[in-house]
Amino acid sequence: MLTALVLLCLGAFILYLRFRIRRPKNFPPGPTPVPFFGNLLQLDRTNPLKDFDKFAQRYGSIYGLFIGSQPAVLLTGQKMIREALITQAVEFAGRPDNMMVSHITNRKGVIMANYGESWREHRRFALTTLRDFGLGKRSMEQRILEEVKYICSHLEESAGKSIDPEHLYHQAASNIIASIIFGSRFNYQDEYFQILITSIKKLTKIVIGQWAMLYEIAPVLRIFPLPFCKAFQYYGEIKNHILKVVDEHKKSRVTGEPRDLIDCYLEELEKRADQRTTFDDSQMATLLFDLFGAGTDTTSNTLHTLTLYLMTHTHIQEQCQREIDEVLGDREHVTFEDRNAMPYVQAVIHEGQRVGDIAPLSMFHTATTNTQLRGYNIPKGTIIIPYLSSALRERSQWKFPHEFNPQNFLNDKGDFVKPDAFMPFSAGSRVCLGENLARMELFLILVTVLRRFRLVWPEDAGEPDFKLIYGGTQSVKPYRLTRKRDTVAPQRSFRSHTDTET
Numbered sequence: 016m017l018t019a020l021v022l023l024c025l026g027a028f029i030l031y032l033r034f035r036i037r038r039p040k041n042f043p044p045g046p047t048p049v050p051f052f053g054n055l056l057q058l059d060r061t062n063p064l065k066d067f068d069k070f071a072q073r074y075g076s077i078y079g080l081f082i083g084s085q086p087a088v089l090l091t092g093q094k095m096i097r098e099a100l101i102t103q104a105v106e107f108a109g110r111p112d113n114m115m116v117s118h119i120t121n122r123k124g125v126i127m128a129n130y131g132e133s134w135r136e137h138r139r140f141a142l143t144t145l146r147d148f149g150l151g152k153r154s155m156e157q158r159i160l161e162e163v164k165y166i167c168s169h170l171e172e173s174a175g176k177s178i179d180p181e182h183l184y185h186q187a188a189s190n191i192i193a194s195i196i197f198g199s200r201f202n203y204q205d206e207y208f209q210i211l212i213t214s215i216k217k218l219t220k221i222v223i224g225q226w227a228m229l230y231e232i233a234p235v236l237r238i239f240p241l242p243f244c245k246a247f248q249y250y251g252e253i254k255n256h257i258l259k260v261v262d263e264h265k266k267s268r269v270t271g272e273p274r275d276l277i278d279c280y281l282e283e284l285e286k287r288a289d290q291r292t293t294f295d296d297s298q299m300a301t302l303l304f305d306l307f308g309a310g311t312d313t314t315s316n317t318l319h320t321l322t323l324y325l326m327t328h329t330h331i332q333e334q335c336q337r338e339i340d341e342v343l344g345d346r347e348h349v350t351f352e353d354r355n356a357m358p359y360v361q362a363v364i365h366e367g368q369r370v371g372d373i374a375p376l377s378m379f380h381t382a383t384t385n386t387q388l389r390g391y392n393i394p395k396g397t398i399i400i401p402y403l404s405s406a407l408r409e410r411s412q413w414k415f416p417h418e419f420n421p422q423n424f425l426n427d428k429g430d431f432v433k434p435d436a437f438m439p440f441s442a443g444s445r446v447c448l449g450e451n452l453a454r455m456e457l458f459l460i461l462v463t464v465l466r467r468f469r470l471v472w473p474e475d476a477g478e479p480d481f482k483l484i485y486g487g488t489q490s491v492k493p494y495r496l497t498r499k500r501d502t503v504a505p506q507r508s509f510r511s512h513t514d515t516e517t
């Protein structure tokens with residue numbers, strides 16, 4: 016019996032030695048990892064953000080963790096994040112290649128592409144194409160305003176009923192990016208459209224969930240038909256749609272007259288036919304997937320959370336409406352330029368982004384080379400996690416870090432100011448590629464809707480819940496809204512706090 020026990024202990028010790036995780040020399044300090052799981056068992060599986068805060072209190076604004084056996088460094092606070100992503104931009108511009116999402120997209124396109132020529136060429140192409148969006152005859156602004164008409168008519172039709180705005184915003188954001196890249200929008204009732212949107216939402220959920228984690232730390236499981244296989248299926252559904260549209264474009268396009276981003280890419284392919292280039296059909300499909308996916312959840316979740324705050328802080332909604340009326344007067348349409356004359360609305364939108372905290376952990380980066388940060392060694396390939404939420408609610412950076420208060424973005428004279436800690440789009444060479452589009456969407460949609468409607472928290476809806484549901488992209492829980500046509504709201508305010516749900 017004793018011999019068996021000794022042998023068991025010895026076996027366990029040998030296994031421990033075999034799978035023990037070794038901290039690289041002079042690696043940032045952090046909690047002790049256990050074999051195989053690293054520090055994953057010390058993190059709340061449904062929402063690790065509070066654990067990250069606790070570690071930051073103990074180890075400081077930079078600390079080391081292990082995701083399985085893979086070393087990772089967590090960056091907390093705006094100064095630390097900027098130092099890594101801006102001052103040492105190139106050294107930390109990589110992407111992990113062992114994540115499920117990098118396998119799904121084959122590391123092509125932009126989002127999961129590693130730092131290098133292909134990422135650079137595709138990022139540059141996408142940015143220029145989005146920026147010069149005089150494509151065809153319609154500007155980006157016109158495309159957004161066209162979609163806003165559908166949002167308004169949907170709200171118009173909902174008179175006397177309460178609606179779930181989440182789906183409406185998802186459809187609108189998805190349609191705007193679809194119109195830019197595919198050249199056409201979907202009808203809100205279109206079943207196929209619902210399938211695509213649902214696939215994006217489910218895929219986003221799976222790739223940051225527990226099954227993805229298992230996929231990443233235990234490659235041996237990948238051969239089994241476990242729930243992570245669904246992610247590949249959802250990706251396949253979206254990609255099939257993309258390939259179909261690309262095929263149609265190849266048949267119908269006219270050289271020199273691009274209608275959308277696909278036509279622009281096909282033209283680039285033609286131009287580069289005799290050159291060495293990273294452009295090809297499969298890169299194009301992943302780039303389209305990246306833009307369609309990234310352009311759907313993000314802006315719509317921001318609008319969803321912001322609308323909840325506006326309905327429940329009616330004095331803020333009213334003040335926006337007064338400013339909008341003053342600036343627009345009799346004019347039918349708002350333009351993006353009008354934002355410069357609307358400091359309060361600007362402050363409200365930015366505050367919505369701050370408390371909405373859409374991408375709490377940004378996207379993971381990696382070190383592109385062996386380097387140092389704050390005197391610590393960071394080996395090539397280390398995962399770098401910019402903890403964006405920590406900057407968005409950093410006590411020393413905000414007048415009111417834990418409440419919804421547009422004063423966070425206004426100075427004493429009432430001018431709009433943007434503190435350095437405002438980084439929902441991240442920073443540096445990987446900063447969100449759709450930032451300008453997203454800012455334009457948020458402004459044009461919100462101003463048009465608030466100009467026409469008063470958004471009201473239904474009388475029978477109880478207390479609003481401001482907690483964010485943790486995810487790769489976060490949002491508040493589903494809720495319902497009613498709308499009134501007049502824009503003068505009775506005063507109604509609820510206490511809000513900006514915690515993430517645990």
Ligand code: HEM
Pocket residue numbers: 125126127138192305306307309310311313314317373374377378379380401439440441442444445446447448449450452453
């Ligand atoms: C409110 C809306 C949005 C927010 C808060 C947001 C936030 C982010 C964040 C945090 C990242 C990661 C940056 C990093 O790795 O450091 C990112 C990357 C990216 N976003 Fe957005 N995003 C938004 C809207 C959009 C839209 C509308 C598009 C579509 C054009 C888009 C396309 C992308 C792409 C392609 C990347 C990858 C960039 C790269 O790896 O080089 N985003 N976004």
